[in-house]
Amino acid sequence: MEKFIITPKEDKCVTMTIRIDRALQEKYNELSAQTNRSRNELIGMALQFALDHMEIKKE
Numbered sequence: 001m002e003k004f005i006i007t008p009k010e011d012k013c014v015t016m017t018i019r020i021d022r023a024l025q026e027k028y029n030e031l032s033a034q035t036n037r038s039r040n041e042l043i044g045m046a047l048q049f050a051l052d053h054m055e056i057k058k059e
Helices: 022-035 039-052
Strands: none
Touching (some): 022 039
């Protein structure tokens, strides 16, 4: 008989609090309504995009 094996769950998400301008929040609210994606998901996507396309210039 096969065993039912349970492995530990990997929790890759964290909760983080940030302060943003109210106008920026409203834009994300509108985008969320238009795309049927959560505001959290959109902000996560935007942060990943920024990291993937970031260039740091040295003096």
